[in-house]
Amino acid sequence: MHDKPSPYANANAVASYARDAPNKVPGLADLHRMAMLLLAEQAAGDARILVVGAGGGLETRAMAETQAGWRFTGVDPSAPMLDLARQTVVPFTHRVELIEGTIDQAPDGRSMAQPAF
DSSP, X not given: OOOOOOGGGSHHHHHHHHHHHHHHSTTHHHHHHHHHHHHHHHSOTTOEEEEETOTTOHHHHHXXXXXXXXXXXXEESOHHHXXXXXXXXXXXXXXXXXXXXXXXXXXXXXXXXXXXX
């Protein structure tokens, strides 16, 4: 069995992701808002949110824009996509930690960093 290379190892795919994703997924912004609203029903105002597959940073940015007390840990296996996520979440970097890896490298709830503010 051959492993197919990830499209997110391709610099062009990464560069166009933030621009193309909303065009390829109709209602993407609404999906992000809906996810945030559903989480907000149960999550505390100072919640720690784990985002698996966080490359690109679009959903993390959408939640960070509306939930000022939430802190985020994002995990993604693609270093180039995490670089894009870092650019996407620049206004919120003090509340976002990004980790290269898979769910196995994600911190459990007990070891996630506590809010610094």
